[in-house]
Amino acid sequence: MSGASGPSLALSIGASDFRTLREQGRLYVDKTAFIARVLDDPGAVILLPRPRRFGKTTNLSTLRYFLEKADDDRSPLFADLAVWRETRLREHFGRYPVLWLTFKDVKKPTWDACFALTRELLGELYAQHRYLLDDELLTSDEAAIFRELLAQRAAPSHCELALRNLCRFLRRHHRQPVVILIDEYDTPIHAAFSAGYYDQAIDFFRTLLGAALKDNEDLFKGVLTGILRIAKESIFSGLNNLRVYSLLHPRYGDSFGFTEAEVADLAARAGYRGELAELRDWYNGYLFGDTVIYNPWSILNALADGRCSVYWVNTGSNDLIDELLMRQGASPHEDIERLLRGEGIRKPIVENTVLRDVYLDEDAMWSFLLFCGYLKASEVRREEVREIATLSIPNSEVREVFHGLFRTWLRRGLGGEREVEGLTRALLAGDTEAVEQRLARLLTESASYFDTAGNAVEMPPEQVYHAFVLGLLVHLQPQYLVRSNRESGQGRFDVMIVPRSAGGPGVVLELKVKKKGETLKQALAKALQQIETQDYAAELRAVGASPIHKLAFAFDGKATAAAPCCRSSTSRPASR
Structure with missing residues (x-):
């Protein structure tokens, strides 16, 4: 763990850019072991679904600054962190062209608005690599499409292939394979489902992501984060090089959120006068793989305020959860009653989410609540072809969500x-x-x-x-x-x-x-x-x-x- 120390610890709430955190001396909990896990991962494309506000963006940002080929020397950012102590990893430092894209704001009421914003984001990405137009490595047709994307007037078919083509152009120029980092890949899909243009969004993003990530010889690594694993047949059709690590998988168990030891150290350095047991009751209880995890957003807010309160649940809309719980029949409500009394319920886990099913399939609903962070899974057992887990409410803060609804x-x-x-x-x-x-x-x-x-x-x-x-x-x-x-x-x-x-x-x-x-x-x-x-x-x-x-x-x-x-x-x- 690195950053300022003592009661004057520079807590940073809401900032997720790794470079900014480090250069401003803000708190950074050392999660750079995440970089080693990605580089050692046998998967060319990695999907890491986690609940919102659990450090996904910061981790991707950290990975970007480590791998990205740049004109400036970024080694001081990593000098006292775990990744820098593994000298074998330095051969990857500053080596690759990186495409960074976040869909966190692509949540529009219509497909036309969604496509327009996505095209704008792709245009901004191309603008970062405008220099490719000057090295005469592009054909005239490629240059024409490049300029269309820069001008944000490219046709849907050209937008669908934008990431794949930019990989090809960058590989030619840098003579190195490309890293693609996509944050909150599923936000447009959630918005589309709620607003009624799900099929159009699935068709577009399936092609955009599939073209960039499937059988792409110019790709070194692709890493995607989001909340859910959208079913393969919906958006990752044919992507046979994809490895998915849900919160049930142990490989990246401590990469997102804070561990018990990290919270104890943070509390001491921040001069927190409350009891650790209170922090544990309010924000602990998640299980990522075999690792007990605290909600990082809530911990930082509690340390900043000097008291425990409801923080995480106020960072996003609970409307979909509200709808899900209200529209179900008698059986789920009896289960919710048990959850509210502090009991666990045994349920099958559905890791591939088809959003349409969450209203129709009770198992899909419980899994949706689990992967969104409203439940935790323990005692996970494989029974025949399904995984069965005991689901329960993880902590006092999340219990307040159900009470509030x-x-x-x-x-x-x-x-x-x-x-x-x-x-x-x-x-x-x-x-x-x-x-x-x-x-x-x-x-x-x-x-x-x-x-x-x-x-x-x-x-x-x-x-x-x-x-x-x-x-x-x-x-x-x-x-x-x-x-x-x-x-x-x-x-x-x-x-x-x-x-x-x-x-x-x-x-x-x-x-x-x-x-x-x-x-x-x-x-x-x-x-x-x-x-x-x-x-x-x-x-x-x-x-x-x-x-x-x-x-x-x-x-x-x-x-x-x-x-x-x-x-x-x-x-x-x-x-x-």
Whole structure:
């Protein structure tokens, strides 16, 4: 680790350029072992997916300054770092022409805007190598295309081959193979998926990347970073020289994020007065391969502020996560309930992400949350052809994401924090009339809340109910446990609110959706009978809840108010 020391440690938050960090004496955690791993890697093309803000850009920048052929002497940047102590690696220092491209800002609402910005980025890349037009190594046709790209008016077909052609030109001039570094390669694909031009984006970027990285004799190394491994059939079709190291792979386990030892050293040098255990609870918990990793963005912010708070989750939109969790059916929401209670869930891991599947395939959804940094995987085992892992929420900061989503959903569905407070008070008081009014509002408002990209998505009452349960779970903590679909007495209740201390009120709810040919009154009677005959209140009596409220609700259509019927008791029901 290198940089300034002591309480005046020059922390740099948001800066990712290696040269700037070093020349300004800013904090730089020595990750240059990453360079050795890349150079020793048998893959000609390497993909390194990691969550956002985990040091991907800085690592690529470090690699660039080490490998790039330049007029100035860059050795002082590396003099006291790990890579410089491996003399065998110096033969690669300053040797190669490097193409550096970042797609971090290519997130546009239309394909035309996306293509225009991409063409602009390619034009800027060509401008860095304008000198190639002066050495007479280009044919007249090649020079014409070069100038089109410089002027940012090249046709799509010429843009698709821009990286491949520039590699060829650079190899001729420098007589050295080329290094291609692409940061956040998947950002345009995410934007395209959200905005509805996914097919056009996939077609273009598949050709752009494939032409540059597949069977390219002018290529020494290609390194790509992003958040996800987009499925091979989508964007890396035919790229047989690609090696992918997801966060499950141990090879680059400590290259991204901070290790325990690095955090302890940083905290000491920054004069952090808090407990390391607090930093660990808030920002630790990730597993990259076999290495326990802290979130680097949050650690730097916490050290700068002198306190732990929510940092990483505020650096990007959680809208897609919100949609995913809300649109799923009952099973995922039961799993989320377990996650929020600190439990793990066993799930298959899908490393090749087809974005369309994350809404349709529950396994793809869990894997998406894992690779985006919202879950961690432990106890990974291969079973037949699949990897199965125990997924859990890594730390307190990420738990706040889930809590925040369901708090927000409940507030919006009910019309504000005051309404949420009113609902919880009504539940704990057994006031069915007030609960009925608020549940009706929740059912009515849910459609507008899930209107995304101009397309309203109908949420059936069952899914509204599951989101309602999760909203209650996070809102009533820590005084109450909120459980759903658990065994109590002789059956499985729908929702139970359990006081953590004896003497507090307890609530059991049974919710029924009216079936075809059934009246609302019949559905309601069935729900109430089920509460009594199955003795759902048994668990509440066991923990000493008092009073115990037993509430039954029936629903007839999404926009129809619940029809209430309840009985409250503190004693065992009459014998049956």
